[in-house]
Structures are given as C-alpha cells and as structure tokens.
Amino acid sequence: MSAEVIYGKDLAQQLRQEMKEEVAQLEEQGIHPKLVVVIVGEDPASKSYVKGKQRASENVGMNSDLLELPEDTTEEKLLNIINDLNEDSSVHGILVQLPLPKQIDEQKVIEAIDPAKDVDGFHPINVGKLMTGQDTFYPCTPFGILVMLQRANISIEGKHVVIIGRSNLVGKPVGQLLLNENATVTYCHSRTKNLREHTKQADILIVAAGKAQLITGEDISEGTVVIDVGVNRVDGKLTGDVDFESAAQKASHITPVPKGVGPMTITMLLHNTIKAAKWIHKK
Ligand code: GUN
Numbered sequence: 001m002s003a004e005v006i007y008g009k010d011l012a013q014q015l016r017q018e019m020k021e022e023v024a025q026l027e028e029q030g031i032h033p034k035l036v037v038v039i040v041g042e043d044p045a046s047k048s049y050v051k052g053k054q055r056a057s058e059n060v061g062m063n064s065d066l067l068e069l070p071e072d073t074t075e076e077k078l079l080n081i082i083n084d085l086n087e088d089s090s091v092h093g094i095l096v097q098l099p100l101p102k103q104i105d106e107q108k109v110i111e112a113i114d115p116a117k118d119v120d121g122f123h124p125i126n127v128g129k130l131m132t133g134q135d136t137f138y139p140c141t142p143f144g145i146l147v148m149l150q151r152a153n154i155s156i157e158g159k160h161v162v163i164i165g166r167s168n169l170v171g172k173p174v175g176q177l178l179l180n181e182n183a184t185v186t187y188c189h190s191r192t193k194n195l196r197e198h199t200k201q202a203d204i205l206i207v208a209a210g211k212a213q214l215i216t217g218e219d220i221s222e223g224t225v226v227i228d229v230g231v232n233r234v235d236g237k238l239t240g241d242v243d244f245e246s247a248a249q250k251a252s253h254i255t256p257v258p259k260g261v262g263p264m265t266i267t268m269l270l271h272n273t274i275k276a277a278k279w280i281h282k283k
Helices: 008-028 044-059 075-087 106-112 124-131 140-151 171-180 195-199 244-250 261-280
Strands: 034-040 063-069 093-096 160-164 184-188 204-207 225-228 232-234 237-239
Touching: 008 044, 008 140, 008 261, 034 044, 034 075, 034 261, 044 063, 044 261, 063 075, 075 093, 075 106, 093 261, 124 171, 140 171, 140 225, 140 261, 160 171, 160 195, 171 184, 171 204, 184 195
Parallel strands: 034 063, 034 093, 160 184, 160 204, 204 225
Antiparallel strands: 232 237
C-alpha cells in the first residue's frame, strides 16, 4: 500500500482564496480585519514564522502590523503594549509569538490579551470554551489539522486518535478538538511506556513530539492516517517527526514536512482574525 499524501499547502491556498473574497466583502461593509503580531527578541525561527504570518495576512487583503521588540523588553512594557492593543478598536487579532525571553512570564502575557482578540486561542477562557464544546477561537495548528482531515474526507467519529505530545499549543488542544468530534483519544508523551503498543492501535496518529524520526513504518498499522506536526532542522533541512518513506508504505494518508500542517496553521490564524472582526462588528 502506498499512502495518499495530504498537502496542506494546496488546501491552504484554496482556503486563502476563499478568505480573500470574504475580506473583500467585509471591506465593502467598512470592516477592515487587522492582525497585530508581536515578537520579542531575535530568534531566527520565530522571526521567519512571524514574517510568514504577516505576509499571509496581507495576501488575503487584511491589515497587519508587526511589532518587533528588543530581547531585553520588560514584562511591564509588553503588558502595557498588549493593553493598548486591547483598547485599540482598529485591532481585531493579537498574536504574541512564543516562546518569550525568560524575564517575561508567558502565562501572564497570554492572560493579558483580550479573549475576544485572542486569535491563538491560548487564553484560559478560550481553552475553557474549547473544553466545554463552545464556539471560540481554536488554536491554529489543531484547527488546521481538523480542517485537513475533514477536507480529505477522513471520518473522525468513533475513530481511535493517538496523539504523541501534550503541549498546550498542539497536543492537548488537538485531542480536545477531536474528542468534540466524537473520536476516542489517547495521549502519549515522553514518559509513556511502550509507545509502539499505542501507536499501533491508532486509526489516526498525530505526532507532535518535536523529535525527528520518532515514528517509522514499524510503529504503525496498515491503513493508519499519519499527521506529522514536527518541525525539526536536521543538517539544515526541515524535517518532521515521522520517517516519511517507511510510514508512507503502510499509511492510508500521510502529511509531508514541509508543505503539510505548517501552511494550515497560518491559514487558521487568518480565519480566526476574520472571525474576530466579524464578532466585534456582530456580522
Ligand atoms: N510559536 C510557535 N507556534 C506558535 C503559535 O501558533 N502561536 C504563537 N503565538 N506562538 C507560536
């Protein structure tokens, strides 16, 4: 068996085309969706991510600002900036790129963002809404995975989803989102014993561990759907957490790295910003 490759990049392009039309319609009604991305420090990977986010928002016709703050920015200064953005009615979405330098308490920053502008879906109020099955901003990578599965016509209800990774950004929320879609969910992580016993049981395997080559064809059963969320640099080359070649021999569907989940993350950020603009203007 050879897997069908799900290219998030192609789907992202299609969705962004639809969003472009939606943004144009909102513009006609005098609503100009605006995203502000805040980055603190000089981390090259973070810088490249935020540039991508800003470029994508401009491509769909949204307004977008990038605030680049120095590495030694104080927590107080950042909290003041967030407060100003919360109060600025022209701003619909606020994203503070993580991780933050160590002098800044990340959780404090997340909780300072107005939940109505929290397009990352990281504020505890939005996390709680996701937990209780209410409409809210869903974190972008988990949401992108859900949309990819849906658009590839992969049914979720009753399926056994096995997730490797329990981060607040990906592992935990993707499990919750798929539980809300009636999947049976197993979380695995760095302390899980006999990982392969779990991965072999998966109908849908989501790998978000941040470890290149963690999963190979040996670890999965025939017909598994494999979603690779890993972003690792090995010898200067971008690679996921899954050994694509061997896993593709057994999987029914598989996402590549690059061109897989990554472009969907940015796309869902744009979706959330449009949603924020519509909510604020009650459209
Ligand atoms: N750093 C890595 N991924 C993300 C993300 O989705 N949002 C934010 N704010 N920071 C990140």
